[in-house]
Amino acid sequence: MINKKKDTKKKIIEAAINELREHNYQDLSLRKLSKQVGLTTGAFYKHFSSRDELFEEVTLEISTEISQEIEVDLIDCEPQTAILKYADKLFKLFDDDPNLMNFLFFNPVASQVLIAKKPVFPLLELIQQLIRNLIITKHLKVNEEELFIQLWSFIQGYITLVVNHVTHFDSQFLKRTLNQLLEEPESE
Structure with a gap:
């Protein structure tokens, strides 16, 4: 049963x-x-x-599937390259499967799942792990949470602009901007 x-x-x-x-x-x-x-x-x-409970389960399932798919592409990548590939893959998924990605990023339950952090949101956990790996391997003296906010804000903001046809996707712009964000800041 x-x-x-x-x-x-x-x-x-x-x-x-x-x-x-x-x-x-x-x-x-x-x-x-x-x-x-x-x-x-x-x-x-x-x-x-409820519909919200279904949306929560579906959000977690999609996040799990996508993070597993992305992880395959990141095997043997150094952390900075892995972060670039992660962002690039998200853009490709938005292009290939816009309704599903729109649901994943913008349905009202998704933000509740992110805030609760229980259960873990795999796609978010993956980018956080990539950031931790970057900080460790490059011996960066940066705040992990601040770097996450900068990277995630840029990636999600840029995706929103592209999806809404405010601008077009430019892989070189993505790469340059992410590389700038990943550079160690100069001491003040």
Whole structure:
């Protein structure tokens, strides 16, 4: 019985991810989603107490899948190169799968997951680990949290500008800017 419930929950999550690839997350219909996996809307609520709970699970699943995909590309990379590849991969994913990435970054539950930090948001944990590795290998005397905020703010801000067609993606600009942010600041 427990395995069947887990299987059904997994099917709901997979169906939700497929729907999110095709449509904006605000348009996700629980009734339609339930029907796709052969459930009534009432039966859906036996697996998820709310739409927000589903969104939390889906956010974590997508984050896990993407971080695992990115990690494969980072094997044997030095930390600075790994951070550049990480950012580049996010841009490619936004280009290839804009609805899903829009959901991951901008659905209201995603920020709740980030704030709670429980369970861990794998995509965020990956960039934080890359930053720690950079600080250690380059013996940087920087505040890890400040460097994270600078990098994440730039990456997410630049993504937002590109996605909203305010500017176009330029891999050389991305590389130059990230390299500038990763340089050790001069002593004051």
